Structure formats: structure tokens, C-alpha cells
Amino acid sequence: MEHEQTYGRRPRRRGRKLLIGFVVLLLILVGLVAVADRVAVSVAERTIADEVSQQVAQQNAQSAPPEVEVAGFPFLTQVLDGRYERISIRLRDVQGSVQGDAVALPSLNVDARNVSASLDTLRTGQGDVVAETVNGTGTISYQSLAALLNREGLALAEQGGKLAVTAPVDILGQRLTVTGTADIVVGEQGGVALKFDNLDAEGLPDAPLARTLVNNFARSISVDVPLPELPFGLTVREVVPRPEGLTVTADARDVPINAAG
Template identity: 65%
Template sequence: MAEAYPAEGRPRRRGRKLLVGFVVLLLVLAGLLVVADRVAAGVAERAIADQVRQELAKQDAQSGAPKVEIGGFPFLDQVLAGKYERISIRLTDVRGNVQGGVVDVPRLDVDARDVTASLDTIRSGRGDVVAESVDGRGTVTYDSLAKLLNRPGLKLAERDGNLAVTAPVDILGVKLTVNGTADLTVNDGKVALRFNDLTAEGLPNVAPARTLLSNYAKSISIDVPLPELPFQLNLRKVEPTPEGLVIEADATNVPINSAG
């Protein structure tokens, strides 16, 4: 009678099934941790967005709903450490009152880096949330700038990397179209527009006509008062683009939960 031996492959198959099951369990647990991490981040993002809305209201500014994103992964590790790599805030359709006029900023992006906030502050909403550095980039529409200049028919646009102006004028009874570009600088937190070289085809070649054109250039050369920027941002650069006048600002050691 032949002696029966256990199948050699059976323990291997059983061990392989256990290994596969263990790997599947780890993947499920990892997936649950990722979901929990993202849920926690979402709660924090909504809380920060609500604080930003409140601060904008204090500044008498309007905007669309803020969109907040907390960078870095995993989020829960950052909570335990009380240190966050990056918090990005996007504001759209920002409008702020400036000396009776309105400046439109279709989009303002703010990046806060190396943000410190204790676990107790995140949980209670009390305490300081401080960013080591904050950078902001926004776009001011040319239409709102033109309204501040208050010259009928005046239009601003980007041309070859410069801020260009076109406007109808009446000089010595002659209707002309003025063209030119502006020098752009940042002056004491304001955008300085200086129109130094304006031309007008058909301008009478007499001194009074040239003086009137020069005076017109001076009248539209102003320091543009921008709305107060959130997060203590200080204007440092301005650049004309096809979409509008792009402004860049920054700040250091900023309490971002009291943006005013």
C-alpha cells in the first residue's frame, strides 16, 4: 500500500494567501489614514477660509468665497508638530473702496510659508497662527484704473511689456488722439504712474499746443492708492500684463488669523 504524503504546495499556497491578505489590510489601513488626513485638512481649510472672510469684511472689502489649501503631507503630522509647510489662499473678484472709487482685483493669490500654530490653537481657534513669510500676487483691472484717472474715453492696456494709454483730447479746438506709455514704480505702498512721452498725431506745432499736451500728461500721472492688502502685505513690484496690472507684495512674521 502506497504511503500518503501531504501536498508540498499546500502550505506555500496558504502562506501566500496570508501574505496577500496582510498586504491588502495594510493598503486598506493606509487608505483610511489618507482619507482621515484629508478630512482633517479640509476642516482646517474651511476654518481658515471663514477667518479670511471675516477679516475682509473688517476692511470693507468684498470678494468671492476664499479658497484655502494647506500644503504638505501628511497633514496630521504637521498638526502634531505645530508647523505647516504652506497655506495658500486664493481670492477672486476682490473689490475695495479707494478714495470714493473702486479698484477691481479679479484674483489675489496669497502663499504663507512655514506657518506655526499649536494644536490647541487649531482646536480652539484661539491663539496665534504666524507665518514666517507671506507672498501675494494680484491683478488690478485696467478699467478700474482708468476710472480713477477720471478722463472720458481714456483707455489703458499692455503694449510690448509697457503700460500704454490712449485717450481723446481737445487741444486748441482740434480733436486728437493721445498715445503713450507710462513709467511704473512702487512709491510708499502705491503704484506710481508717470506719463512722460505722450504723442498726438496732428498736434499743431506751436508752443501752447505742446504745453497743453504736457499738462495733460501730468494730470494723468498719479500715485494709485490701492486697497489695503490683507496679511500686512507690502507692495514691492508692479508689472503690466494683457490681463491687467499685476502687483506683487510680501511680508514676514505675519499673524494670518488676524489679517487686518
């Protein structure tokens, strides 16, 4: 009886071993596919970075080498479909090709959504890689803005959600500290202007000439901000003062993100 019971267990053991072997093989295959997927992503990211560098140059701008991240898993199914969920691009030290007085963006984060790129385009390098929407966010430091205004001792900062200014000014023989805020105006074509219309100074003499001098100073520091031409046809939509600087938000639609576009 014992011999029969022992004999009856052996097929179950062999079946269990076969099942374990199958699971191990399956895990190995999944691992290989995952590795291949990540390798393909890495190659795609390097290729897109090269294309973006050319695109930036064509837009009369320059930056440090782009940092690219292709989102979505698995990546290979996106390749076969010819459509990618999201491609994130980070550009550092964005500035105009002609230095001049253009204000540099220390970083510009670009988020391209619903990117179309056929398998044939990727293979041959011919054709367009087009993003349905592109959104960009960058920050202008207050130090660079203050340097643009070129007034000794002038400082800019965020205060209560507004762009605040503090500057020493000589008024009727007195050294006074002028303070106030600016309105930030974004034009239809994406240009940005600072309008200082409401400045005051503690101890300001009660004389029309003193007020005129403060108003003249306000006009002298009300300027158009010379932003570098943004890549991908991005147009500035909003500028918001934040503790770290002016945050610039820009967008565009149906944008070619490769040099062929």
C-alpha cells in the same frame, strides 16, 4: 510519492494566502489613514477660511469667501509638528470697505509659507497662527484704471512691457489722438502712482501752446492709484504691466493669519 509532493505544497499555499490577506489589510489601513488625512485637511481649510474672512474684515477690506488649500502630505504629521509647508488662499473681488474710487482687485492669490500653529491653538482657537512669509499677487484690469482716470475715449494697455495710453484730445481746435507710456512708481509704503511724462500726438501743431496742452493732459492723468487696503499687512513691492492688466506683487513677513493675531 505524488501524495507526499502534494502534501508538501499545502503550507506554501496557506502562507501565500496569509501574505495576500496581510497585503489587503495593509492597503485597507493605508486607505483609511489617507481618507482620515483628507478629511482633516478639509476641516482645516474650512477653519482657516473662516479665520481669513475675519482677518480681511479687520483689515478694512472685503472680498468673496476665501478659497483655501493646505499643501503637503501627509497633513496629520504637519498637525502634530505644528508647522505647515504652505497654505494657499484665493480672495476674489477684493476692495476697500469704503467704496469711493478704490480700484478693486478681481482676485488676490496669497501664498503663506512655513505656517506655525500649535495643536493646542487648533484645538482651543486661542493663540496665533503665524506665517513666516506671505506673498500676494493680484491683477488690476485696464478698464478699471481707465475708469479711474475718467477721460472719455481713454484706453490703457500693455505695450512692450510698458503701460501705454491712447486718448482723443482737443488741441487748438483739432481732435488729435494722444499716445504714450507711463512710468509706474511704487512708494516706500507700497503706494502706486502712474506718471505720464512722454506723450505725443500725430499731427500736433508746431506751436509751444500745443505742446503745453499735451503736457497738461499728461499731468491730469498722472495719478496715485487708490488700491484697497490689502489683508495680512501685505505691502506692494512691484507693479508690472501685462496683457491682462497691471500685476501687483506684495509681501509681508511674520504675519498672523487668524483673527486672534
